[in-house]
Amino acid sequence: MSSFGVRLASKVAERGSLVVGIDPHPGLLAAWGLPDSARGVAEFSRIVVESLADLVPMVKPQSALYERHGSQGVAALEDTLSLARELGVLSLVDAKRGDIGSTMTAYAEAYLGPMSSLAGDAVTLSPYLGFGSLQPALEMAADNERGVFVLALTSNPEGASVQHATGPEGRSVAATIARDVAEANADARRRGELGSVGMVVGATVGDAVRKLGIDLAETAAPLLAPGVGAQGAGPDELRAVFGLSASNGQLLPTTSRAILAHGPDPAALRQAVFDAVAELDSLTD
Numbered sequence: 105m106s107s108f109g110v111r112l113a114s115k116v117a118e119r120g121s122l123v124v125g126i127d128p129h130p131g132l133l134a135a136w137g138l139p140d141s142a143r144g145v146a147e148f149s150r151i152v153v154e155s156l157a158d159l160v161p162m163v164k165p166q167s168a169l170y171e172r173h174g175s176q177g178v179a180a181l182e183d184t185l186s187l188a189r190e191l192g193v194l195s196l197v198d199a200k201r202g203d204i205g206s207t208m209t210a211y212a213e214a215y216l217g218p219m220s221s222l223a224g225d226a227v228t229l230s231p232y233l234g235f236g237s238l239q240p241a242l243e244m245a246a247d248n249e250r251g252v253f254v255l256a257l258t259s260n261p262e263g264a265s266v267q268h269a270t271g272p273e274g275r276s277v278a279a280t281i282a283r284d285v286a287e288a289n290a291d292a293r294r295r296g297e298l299g300s301v302g303m304v305v306g307a308t309v310g311d312a313v314r315k316l317g318i319d320l321a322e323t324a325a326p327l328l329a330p331g332v333g334a335q336g337a338g339p340d341e342l343r344a345v346f347g348l349s350a351s352n353g354q355l356l357p358t359t360s361r362a363i364l365a366h367g368p369d370p371a372a373l374r375q376a377v378f379d380a381v382a383e384l385d386s387l388t389d
């Protein structure tokens with residue numbers, strides 16, 4: 105195998121950059137004629153993965169929507185990850201974990217450990233206990249050729265109150281996270297590769313990247329951009345956030361409900377992805 109960043113870059117080169125989130129909300133389960141249960145969530149996820157595994161570089165199951173069904177829901181998440189692996193699509197477990205270092209080690213084992221059934225190819229992490237507290241996860245990811253995506257500028261309007269706040273040295277929290285991500289990816293950057301430590305930068309954050317003086321190219325990070333579709337962002341908003349770097353191979357727009365609303369017919373799900381990709385292609389026009 106090779107590093108997560110290299111594997112991701114090669115999938116993106118083959119299939120484009122749109123990541124589809126698997127968010128089995130109760131309303132979607134009902135619309136698909138499925139029960140709001142672990143069995144419903146498992147069936148929903150199977151249909152999404154089987155329909156899209158050859159079309160998109162990575163799927164992103166939202167852990168909370170499995171956890172709400174207890175241990176059987178978590179088992180459905182494990183089955184989803186194993187099906188994704190079998191069908192050759194990368195998986196990013198959206199669990200947004202973060203804790204003190206000693207506890208982080210346990211989360212790292214759960215989501216990035218070599219033998220863990222809950223480990224996909226990558227996991228989302230929250231750095232708000234301090235970026236350094238994520239170190240056990242960064243190490244576990246590197247040891248197992250897996251990746252992490254660290255929240256920096258989230259797509260929700262409440263995020264700015266923490267992420268734009270300025271520390272004593274005059275740098276914003278988000279810019280400090282970007283600096284730490286750049287340091288973690290320094291070796292990959294020197295090799296001219298995409299790093300395995302990704303960053304989440306919402307498609308809805310407007311001019312925050314520029315305003316906070318963040319150099320996204322410098323981070324060498326894959327940039328997960330949620331907020332596309334149901335949260336209102338499209339190509340114009342992505343262009344406003346990422347500018348020309350939109351086409352430099354780092355950007356991974358991600359959308360969940362806007363695609364999932366077209367299920368459960370596999371052909372309709374695939375068409376929704378084709379349509380979303382065509383719309384996003386206007387970014388590079």
Ligand SMILES: O=C(O)c1cc(=O)[nH]c(=O)n1[C@@H]1O[C@H](COP(=O)(O)O)[C@@H](O)[C@H]1O
Pocket residue numbers: 125127166198228257258259260304306330331332333334335358359360361362
């Ligand atoms: O890490 C994420 O994926 C994430 C970060 C963020 O800043 N905003 C955000 O919406 N997300 C996740 O992305 C998905 C967005 O879903 P839709 O709004 O349906 O496209 C949800 O699973 C969110 O939890």
